[in-house]
Amino acid sequence: INARTQRQNITTLQVAINNADLTVIRRIIEKGADIEQGCDSGPMTPLYHALSLIGAKKETLKTTMMKASPDFLRHASPEFFALFDGCVFDEDFETSISKRLVESIDDIDDEKFEDFMNSQQLINFNFSRFLSVIDLLIEAGADVNKRQSDVSGKVNHSSSSFTPFLLSAELGKIEIFRRLYKAGGNLTDCTDLDFTIITLALHLHKFELVTYILENCDQDNLRSIVSIQDKREGNTAVHWALRAFFIEMKLDYMPEFGRKFGRILDKLLILEPDLRLKNKEGLSAAEMAARCGMSSFALELYRREVTKI
Numbered sequence: 001i002n003a004r005t006q007r008q009n010i011t012t013l014q015v016a017i018n019n020a021d022l023t024v025i026r027r028i029i030e031k032g033a034d035i036e037q038g039c040d041s042g043p044m045t046p047l048y049h050a051l052s053l054i055g056a057k058k059e060t061l062k063t064t065m066m067k068a069s070p071d072f073l074r075h076a077s078p079e080f081f082a083l084f085d086g087c088v089f090d091e092d093f094e095t096s097i098s099k100r101l102v103e104s105i106d107d108i109d110d111e112k113f114e115d116f117m118n119s120q121q122l123i124n125f126n127f128s129r130f131l132s133v134i135d136l137l138i139e140a141g142a143d144v145n146k147r148q149s150d151v152s153g154k155v156n157h158s159s160s161s162f163t164p165f166l167l168s169a170e171l172g173k174i175e176i177f178r179r180l181y182k183a184g185g186n187l188t189d190c191t192d193l194d195f196t197i198i199t200l201a202l203h204l205h206k207f208e209l210v211t212y213i214l215e216n217c218d219q220d221n222l223r224s225i226v227s228i229q230d231k232r233e234g235n236t237a238v239h240w241a242l243r244a245f246f247i248e249m250k251l252d253y254m255p256e257f258g259r260k261f262g263r264i265l266d267k268l269l270i271l272e273p274d275l276r277l278k279n280k281e282g283l284s285a286a287e288m289a290a291r292c293g294m295s296s297f298a299l300e301l302y303r304r305e306v307t308k309i
Contacts, residue, residue, distance in 0.1 A: 002034050014039040017050050020129045022136060029140045036143060047142040047164045050133050054171060134179060144180045145189060161192035169197045172206030187221040193232050196225040202240040205248065207260060214267035226271040234279035238268055239288055246292040265297065275305040
């Protein structure tokens, strides 16, 4: 059941996840599939792989998949859909799935592919369906804190230091984060560049998720990470919040967003961050706020900074 296709090293469980087929995923797990077996020749666990599909766009899938890959064929190949029509469970489907996947590798005409993409409601862009996939994997014991470098043994790819839980911050979906946090997501974990669950979300302007985290997660754990400086720019969570707000102001500022940001900053300050810390530009949080033209925030941050000295 843990066999891989000969040409692409893709597992049966990965193919089922790609197609978001809940019945097949459940049956494969029942038959003893390794819930932590690496997908894509090793780098990603099945749970991480499922999460990464939620963040993918049609264009990304189209340009990053080789035509020889069964992942590509799932969009247009009749052989692929026949593969999971249910009859495979009446035979030795470990052998038959591997055989039929390998046999189904053909090139597909780009125009036909585009026509298919435009005419079909693809399952893996059905958010609720993929939430159910995540639920199945978690129920089966998938580790939400498993670092992807522990799967691949490599650290030379972009996801190597991420865990499924840390990835949920980048996705910014409260429904996903809540599931992984409830399953034991480690709030104090960091990437190899020392991005935390908070700074990852702030970096990508996932403000609703940031608010949810600050209001609903363990305050002691959050307090332990709020002053961590990332290795790339030396920013703390407050630095990242100010930077994100500054960019939003430049893009399309609305007064209600200013109130939302003020709420986020208030919640961060409740965690008592070290406001004396300077980033790699030599700026404290108050100095960054002043440089960004946020005078009221700068004054408040400076007041809090000096009272701590």
